[in-house]
Amino acid sequence: MHPVLQHLMDTNFEDLSGSRVDGRIAVSDDLINLGLHEVVAMLTKSSAAPAGKTESPAPESTPTPYDSTEKKAATPDPKALLRKLDVEKLQYRTETGRTVLEIACSVRK
C-alpha cells in the first residue's frame, strides 16, 4: 500500500479534517455503463480465479519467505472515513443521459 494512504489509515484520517466538498457531480450514462460492465467483469473473473489458478515459478529475487508474524497491510475501511463525515446535503437524481449528485459534506475536525 502507498505509504501516504497507510499513514491516513493509521491516523484515522485525522489529517483530512476540515476538508470540504460542495456542489454538483454529474456522470454520463456512458461512463456509468462502462463502470458497471467493468465491475461485472471483475466479479466474474475473481470468482473464476481459484479454478484457473496456476502456480507460477518463484521470482529469482525472493529470499525472504512469508512471515506470518509480520503485520499485514490492511485494506482501507470506508467506515472509518464515513464516521468522520458531516453530510449537509446529498441529493440524487437522473436527467437525460446522466446521473446527478448534489453534495455538500465535510470531514469533521
Place this chain on the structure above:
Amino acid sequence: MPVTDSTTLNALVSQPAAALAGTDLQIHLPLTRVLLNEVLAARPANTPVRELLIDPNDRNRFRVHLTAQAPIVGTVSRQILFAPGMPVSFPDQPWLEFRIEEGLGFFDRSLISVLQGQIERRLPRGIELSSKNLRIHIPGLLTHLGYQRLVPLIQSLEIKSEANRLLLNLHLKAE
C-alpha cells in the same frame, strides 16, 4: 495512452468534459504539515534531493527545508521561505507561482542563473525554478503527466498557507 488498468477511469481521463458534463464542484482541502511531509517522504529515491521538509506558517508563507546534491558545489542545505502567488484560473492565469522571499544568498541566486539550463532539463515539464520564484505551469504539467484533457475543467486552483497547514482550493466545472 492508458493511465490505469481501469477502462472506466481511462475513459474518464480521456474524455472528462463529456463524462462529467454538468459537474460544478468546489473542493477545499487542508493539507496538514504531517501529511505534506508524508507525501514528500514518498518521493522517488533516485533524485538529488536528500532531505525535503515543509513547514507552513500563519502569514501565508511556508518554509522548505532542503538538502540536495547540486552540480559543481556538492551537497547544499537551505531553508527557503516561499509566498504563494495568485490563484490559477483558465485560460488567463495558468501559472501556480511561489515567490522566494528568504533563504537564497547572492551566491545561490547567481548559481541558479548560471545553471538555469541544467536545472530546466532536470525538472519535469511545466515546472520552472529561477532565483526569484518556483513556477508551475498547470496545463504543461498535466499534459506531461498525461492528463491534458482535465485542464479545461479547472476553473480555479489556489494554495494558501496557515499555521501547520497548506490550504488547497479547487473549483472544477464541466459545461
